[in-house]
Amino acid sequence: DVKVTQSSRYLVKRTGEKVFLECVQDMDHENMFWYRQDPGLGLRLIYFSYDVKMKEKGDIPEGYSVSREKKERFSLILESASTNQTSMYLCASSRRAVDQPQHFGDGTRLSIL
C-alpha cells in the first residue's frame, strides 16, 4: 500500500511566522502535490512537483512556496503566515503517467492565530 506521511496532524502558528509542512511518500512516486481543503470550497491545488527540484504552480500558489530536494519528500512553505491560511493541508503522490490516481496523506490541520 502507498504510504504518504505528513509530519504533523495539528499545528498552531502565529501570523507572520514562516511555516514548514513536510510530506514523505514511500512508493517511489514521481509526482507530489499540495492541496488545501476548506468547507464549501473543496480541494484546491497549491503546487505540485513532477520531479526532484521541479515544481509547477497550481490554482492558488500566492503566499506559498515549495521545495523538493529528494524524490520522496515535498515541503510546503508559508513564507509569512496569515489568518486566511488557516486550513486543512493535504499532500498527495502519484506515479508519473498522467492517468494515475493520487494517494493522500491524512492531512495537517493548520491554525494561524
Place this chain on the structure above:
Amino acid sequence: EDQVTQSPEALRLQEGESSSLNCSYTVSGLRGLFWYRQDPGKGPEFLFTLYSAGEEKEKERLKATLTKKESFLHITAPKPEDSATYLCAVQATGRGSNYQLIWGAGTKLIIKP
C-alpha cells in the same frame, strides 16, 4: 469551462437501503475519472479509476460506472461504516498541466443503523 458537479450534496439512508451518487462532468476530453472516500479528519482514500464510457469497477458494496457525461457510484445494501464523504475528480485533456485534477464538491453519505 471544465467542470465537475456532484449530487446530491448530502444523502441519508437507512442501513440496507441501496442508492446512487452522481458525478457529472463537462470537459474537452477525458483522461480518467477518479472516486475517493474521505472520512472526517482524514485524507481522501482512493477507490476507483474509470477511463472510458461503459467501464465499471466494483469493490465490496460499491460499484462505479461511467458514461460520456457522468459517473455513478452505486452503493448496495450499505452499512453504517460506509458513512463518509465521497469525492469525484476528473483529469481532462487539453489543460495547462497534465496532472491537475478537477474536483467535485463531494457527497456526504450518512447511513443510519
